[in-house]
Amino acid sequence: MTQQNHDVPDTDTYDAAASSLAGHVDNSVMAELLSIRSSIDNIDATLVYLLAERFKATQKVGFLKAAHRLPAGDPGRESAQIARLRRLAEDAHLDPAFAEKFLNFIIGEVIRHHEAIAEDHQAAAEWK
Numbered sequence: 001m002t003q004q005n006h007d008v009p010d011t012d013t014y015d016a017a018a019s020s021l022a023g024h025v026d027n028s029v030m031a032e033l034l035s036i037r038s039s040i041d042n043i044d045a046t047l048v049y050l051l052a053e054r055f056k057a058t059q060k061v062g063f064l065k066a067a068h069r070l071p072a073g074d075p076g077r078e079s080a081q082i083a084r085l086r087r088l089a090e091d092a093h094l095d096p097a098f099a100e101k102f103l104n105f106i107i108g109e110v111i112r113h114h115e116a117i118a119e120d121h122q123a124a125a126e127w128k
């Protein structure tokens with residue numbers, strides 16, 4: 001028998017109108033909220049696809065670095081990326097500190113992936 005967790009909505013049957021506010025706010029306010037949320041849903045979906053593409057690219061970098069025994073992190077590259085993103089964020093009226101934190105969060109995950117790829121690569125080389 002399959003178990004269902006009722007606290008976590010099923011992603012296959014996404015309810016765009018799900019809200020703890022239902023029944024607590026005027027219908028017109030709810031309608032406006034749902035309309036804005038439909039843009040948020042599109043943006044979130046785009047972010048997922050963009051991140052998936054970025055991780056596909058960084059995975060290739062991970063394999064290249066492992067094959068040539070290069071370090072997972074490249075602090076010089078990161079400094080340049082952070083400075084650039086902070087400038088872009090300012091132009092876009094996004095908090096530069098948030099942009100930096102977000103990039104660092106993603107890069108931290110990429111470095112973990114690189115390290116895992118390098119370990120696998122090393123283990124495979126030892127088997128030969």
Ligand SMILES: O=C(O)C(=O)C[C@]1(C(=O)O)C=C[C@@H](O)C=C1
Binds near residue numbers: 061062072074078106
């Ligand atoms: O460009 C690289 O060398 C990467 O490994 C990718 C990346 C990134 O996610 O942008 C991740 C780790 C490095 O410290 C720098 C950049």
